[in-house]
Amino acid sequence: MALKWGPRFKGEGLPESLFARAHAAMSEVSLITDANQRILHVSDSFTAITGHSAADVIGQNCSMLQGPGSDPETKSAMRAALAAGEPFRGEILNYRKDGSAFWNDLSITPLCNAAGKVTHFVSVQRDINTRMALHEQLRFQALHDPVTGLPNRVALAQRLSEIFTDGNHADVTAAVGMIDLDDFRSVNNAFGHEAGDQLLKEWALRMQANLRDGDFLGRMGGDEFILVVQDIDRASAAAVLADILDVLHASVERPFLASGRSVKVGMSIGLALFPREGCDMASLLRRADDALYQSKKTKNNRARWWTLAAADPLVGEGSNLTYLRGGGAVPRPDADVIDTYRRQLRGGGLEAHVQPVIDLRDGTVHLFETLARLRMPDGRLVAPGEFLPYLTEVELDELFSRMVDQALGWVAAWQREGLNAKVSVNLPPSTLLNPECLELVRSALQRYGVSADRLGLELLETQTLEWQVQRDALDQLVALGVGLAMDDLGAGYSSLKRLSALPFNAIKLDRELLSEIRRKPVETLSMIASLIQMGRDFGMDVAIEGLEDLGLAEAAVVLGSPLGQGYYFTRPFPAVEAVQWAKGFTLDINPAVPRTYLGGLAYHWQFARLGAPHPRPLEECPLTGLLDDSPANDDVMRWHAQQHDTDANHPAAGRLLVDWLVYQIRRKVADIPGAFTPV
Structure with missing residues (x-):
């Protein structure tokens, strides 16, 4: 590359030896400075990129290219490298002679004399505007919905993360709302997806125009959106939300245009308050x-378009809450409250509640999981999510000891009343390593005269203990005869390897594995079925937690899960009520007669994924009754009948039937007219 020498600076020319060293260091020299970063020489490429001629810049500090958009951290790193006589490589926003900005891929190399002292710097500059524009475009696409331009689920996670990490929630709260457009699918069916997309764009523009500064609207997919409203006064949250939501609703009450025709689209929203x-x-x-x-x-008969999630009577309560996990963090209470927790734990305020784990094969109670509650001086019951985070390891040991004692005491009492039930207690990882743990369990079994096989211990997944250390401690408990279950499989660390390394005889699948089942039913069913099969292969009982409704419970039964637990069967209740509850319990699920689309999908999916026909005659098929009672049209009935064709396979019809069932699951209670059109 031919270099163009600049005029002399303070009477000193640029020696040929320097040129040779610079050229040897870099093949594309844009400029050369002295040790104080004053420009001595610029190349034609520098002028082409920046618009500055040699006469404009010779003698000036190269920082003249920087401006208001130049990143302070990058500038600081560059100054530090040059001051230390070290090379620098980075990307920085610089400015041309006409004031326009450009991204500069900058590489600076120091040149030293024979004594090792830095005498000059040579740099290569490349205009990377095109690359950075593409990068920004890709970044935008990664965080935004392509149809509406609204932020997507990834952006939502980032925004919520910012809210979660802000520790000041004493006086303000935030609301997360899930919006669904009423009857939007009928617009797609009547006017086509292009018209539907145009309506969504207009809807998003109207909503955004009426958002407060700092609030967030994102699209999750289809006609589902997320609204985040921040900085709401906690004392008047409902009233403040009502005002905000009224403004938003008014913005979309005007009709929209779809293929030149006027249409109205309603919307519904459900809101949850953080951190409540x-x-x-x-x-x-x-x-x-x-x-x-x-x-x-x-x-069709509501007074307002939004519904606020009802506050749970127990803060931190989860549907199958155990005393070792609180269902999520809660704001840190005052020191006096924490002291009260500890006093109640030591002073007899601990109460055992239980939640049954049901044997889904025969409808019997497999065991009762024991759950801790603290009775406060004012009579209020406190769930583990409130007090567990503030207990020391010594206090966790005491909690475990008291829970084992109460649990086995109840087992003995139940036996006297004719209920031969097992019980499980959660084992803190720190307590597992307590040398007294084994003797504590052994003495409690002897004290109540309960056989060791009536007690199960549930160990949460953790990354804090070495497996061999856990193995040694667990082997002693297994030798005693108690059962061991890995709790919350899927929520912790290195689950599968841990399963093979430690002596578990049962697995409990974490309820979060079901959290997306109505958004991604096929994927979730596939995952759950695989884990159930894995349990069979390992020779372990498998229990699915979080069976909150009939659809989830039916799906678990149809997929062959041996055990299930969740609100569908019952919420946790005082242990004293266990005998009466067990006498009155009947499992009202028949896999041969599913009553929900989720149960029907679980049945059909088992065969559709293999491209296999349904094994029973059409009139005896579990899907027949479900479809007869559904809005299935002739196409759906034909697809189902083809699954019973013994002369030919119809995999395409099987997939269409899957699509229809998935659609019914996702639409929930929406009243959407018109025949189903597979997408």
Whole structure:
């Protein structure tokens, strides 16, 4: 590359030896400075990139190219490298002579004299505007919905993360709302997807125009959107939300145009408050989705378009809460409250509640999981999510000891009343390593005269203990005869390897594995079925937690899960009520007669994924009754009948039937007219 020498600076020319050294160091020299970063020489490429001629810049400090958009951290790193006589490589926003900005891929190399002292710097500059524009475009696409331009689920996670990490929630709260457009699919069916997309764009523009500064609207997919409203006064949250939501609703009450025709689209929203309903994205979306379900169920006779999730009577309570996990973090209480927790634990305030784990094969109670509650001086019951985070390891040991004692005491009492039930207690990982743990369990079994096989211990997944250390401690408990279950499989660390390394005889699948089942039913069913099969292969019992409704429970039964637990069967209740509850319990699920689309999909999917026909005659098929009672049209009935064709396979019809069932699951209670069109 031919170099163009600049004029002399302070009477000194640029020696040929320097040129040779610079050229040897870099093949594309843009400029050369002295040790103080004053420009001595610029190349033609420098002028082409920046618009500055040699006469413009010779003698000036190269920082003249920087401006208001130049990143301070990059500038600081560059100055530090040059001051230390070290090379620098980075990307920085520089400015041309006409004031326009350009991204500069900058590489600076120091040149030293024979004594090793830095005498000059040579740099290569490349205009990377095109690359950075593409990078920004890709970044935007990664965070935004392509149809509406709204932020997507990834952007939502980032925004909620910012809210979660802000520790000041004493006086303000935030609301996460899940929005569903009422009857939007009928627009797609009547006018086509292009018209539907145009309506969504217009809807998004109207909503965005009426958002407050700092609030967030994103699209999750289809006609489902997420609204995040921040900085709401906690004392008047409902009233403040009502005002905000009224403004938003008014913005979309005017009709939209679809293929030149005027159409109206309603909307429903369910909202969950942070941190009342949860302190993580999954919990808040789940609670908001529950509230949305209630809103849509009453959309034809409701007074308002939004529903606020009802506050749980026990803060931190999860559907199958155990005393070792609180269902999400809660705001840190005052020191006096924490002291009260500890006094109640030591002073007899600990109460055992239980939740049954049901044997889904025969409808019997497999065991009762024991759950801790603290009775406060004012009579209020406190769930583990409130007090567990503030207990020391010594206090966790005491909690475990008291829970084992109460649990085995109840087993003995139940036996006297004719109920031969097992019981499980959660084992803190720190307590597992306590040398007294084994003797504590042994003495409690002897004290109540309970056989060791009536007690199960549930160990949460953790990354804090070495497997061999756990193995040694667990082997001693196994030798005693107690059962061991890995709790919350899927929520912790290195689950599969841990399963093979430690002596578990049961697996409990974490309820979060079901959190997306109504958004991604096929994928979730596939995952659950694989884990059930893995349990069989390992020779372990498998229990699915979080069976909150009939659809989830039916799916678990149809997929062949041996055990299940969740609110569908019952919420946790005082241990004293266990005998009466067990006498009155009947499992009202028959896999041969599914009553929900989720149960029907679980049945059909088992065969459709293999391209296999249904094994029973059409009139005896579990799907027949479900479809007869559904809005299935002639196409759906034909697809189903083809699954019973013994002369030919119809995999395409099987997939269409899967699509129809998935659609019914996702639409929930929405009243959408028109025949189903597979997408």
